[in-house]
Amino acid sequence: MSVGTAKKRYVRAPHLGPERRRPQILDAALKLVADNGVRALNMEAVAQALGVTKPVVYACFTSREDLLNALLEREEIRLFEGVMAALPKKVDITNPQQLMTDGFRALFNAVDNNRDSWRLVFSVEADPAVAARLQEGRRLVSQRVSLLVGAWLKLLGAKDAKRRLPILVTLFMSICEGMVRSLLDKSNDWSIDELSAYVGRLVLAAFEEA
Amino acid sequence: MSVGTAKKRYVRAPHLGPERRRPQILDAALKLVADNGVRALNMEAVAQALGVTKPVVYACFTSREDLLNALLEREEIRLFEGVMAALPKKVDITNPQQLMTDGFRALFNAVDNNRDSWRLVFSVEADPAVAARLQEGRRLVSQRVSLLVGAWLKLLGAKDAKRRLPILVTLFMSICEGMVRSLLDKSNDWSIDELSAYVGRLVLAAFEEA
DNA sequence: GGCTGTTCCTACGCTCATGTAGGATATTTA
DNA sequence: TAAATATCCTACATGAGCGTAGGAACAGCC
Structure with missing residues (x-):
């Protein structure tokens, strides 16, 4: 296939910035935990749920523990x-x-x-x-x-x-x-x-x- | 120090065999879980509690899950x-x-x-x-x-x-x-x-x- | 003492999840 | 429009725990 018509493999997430992402992340985390238990809560899963990558999550919360605490x-x-x-x-x-x-x-x-x-x-x-x-x-x-x-x-x-x-x-x-x-x-x-x-x-x- | 007088770094565990180790392992596992929670139950910890190495544990139980099930x-x-x-x-x-x-x-x-x-x-x-x-x-x-x-x-x-x-x-x-x-x-x-x-x-x- | 089979130990590979460095892309500003 | 800045992504380093291969030490037997 030609380069010109090739579809992007992913949609780059909009530039929202940590401030506006935080609540989204917490929402996603809550849903993950409520649906599948705490063990399902990992940074990768949270990122995916938002169509984003890990570093974006880490830009909002310094660690998994930090995220979980913020959620609580x-x-x-x-x-x-x-x-x-x-x-x-x-x-x-x-x-x-x-x-x-x-x-x-x-x-x-x-x-x-x-x-x-x-x-x-x-x-x-x-x-x-x-x-x-x-x-x-x-x-x-x-x-x-x-x-x-x-x-x-x-x-x-x-x-x-x-x-x-x-x-x-x-x-x-x-x-x-x-x-x-x-x-x-x-x-x-x-x-x-x-x-x-x-x-x-x-x-x-x-x-x-x- | 001379090789002749060097103390052994560890005591090699007695040759008991899987049959006699099984109950010991279960006892150790029970104590681990009761004292420190399930998360403290890993094969390494169980082995150490018996003064033994992991493969010995694996000779008795094919996996952590198997061990936990046997314990229950x-x-x-x-x-x-x-x-x-x-x-x-x-x-x-x-x-x-x-x-x-x-x-x-x-x-x-x-x-x-x-x-x-x-x-x-x-x-x-x-x-x-x-x-x-x-x-x-x-x-x-x-x-x-x-x-x-x-x-x-x-x-x-x-x-x-x-x-x-x-x-x-x-x-x-x-x-x-x-x-x-x-x-x-x-x-x-x-x-x-x-x-x-x-x-x-x-x-x-x-x-x-x- | 030497032989055979059992039991144990060292050392390694694998996977999964955490956390990070540095380059790529979008947005804002000048 | 071009530079500066904010945001995102790729790719990697690290560590914990699982599980295994293969060699070393022991026990029992001749």
Whole structure:
């Protein structure tokens, strides 16, 4: 074939510059991790997803670890917002049932509206590069839950509250995490409203025995 | 220094042969994973732990994946035994409290007596080489739990049992997993007897609302 | 002691992913 | 339009881990 009519083998990517590429890269990285797990997140794959080459990615993030951290930094805002909004400011004794149901509904909706971000959290556990950050996030949420459960125990007038508290926090966190996980991979036939009402009722029953 | 008095730089490992090395290798691998996570499991590390070189390991297991599978195959016997023994044969309506407490106690003891094996389970989740095997294990346990919870729902005469079942199973499994996890990394001031009694009471309360 | 077969070790090749140097191309500026 | 600058691409260096070929040391047997 003649040189004149030969098609270019690739399309050279537009000159956007690091500033405008950063968010694109984070988007691509999020999708990669959410779809195929953290192990699928490598610089080559990210570059390809954008129709670009590695050095372009490295111009935005100095390393894979840097990229992953930046991704988490961006997502954790959304994530925390969802979780913290689900937790009530104060424990309202007049209607604990409502409190639970509303909380779970808020959580489940937050998850359902940001599935990829939430998948990220669970995928990323496998990666040591961000283990510390993740653990810190969990600690923060636990702390908040601890406050609320502590208040609840006080209202109940439970004996031995100080000792029971960590167990109850663990229990509550496990339940939340389990339900969120199942929300992310199974798509069962429960609406979020139904599910939060049911789970809320069950969990409340347990906590009334606390 | 003279050649005659030069110390050997290494001790050549005894000639045991693959047959007798296999269990040693599995032990070393288990310890590695339990202590430092799956990522720490590489053939070189395993070899070093035994004072041996890689080809010796490869004489016993054809690949890293093979080794990991063999390890899980060996451990899962112990693991299943613990879990299945914790689950009652039949749902005894006369004393459900006892049923729960005994179950949790059996589970927690099984975990506490095989901490490394259980750590393995949670570490290994990060590795795609055995993801399928792990998932299958979970499925088997779920199935068994499902049977029991199904029977329980029948005894309760719960409405909509079929639809509620999977939610309850997820809930129950999440709680178990969460408690086991916390048993493995925190060493709190609860005895296993106390803990199982308390958790049993809470979970029962929830399930009476099922 | 010498022979045979087993077991172990040294040394290397391969692949995949990270990260970088330097040239090519586009865009902006003068 | 031509130089200066920003951005991108090709090509390579490096390192970790997997897996293997072939020679060295040992054990048991005659």
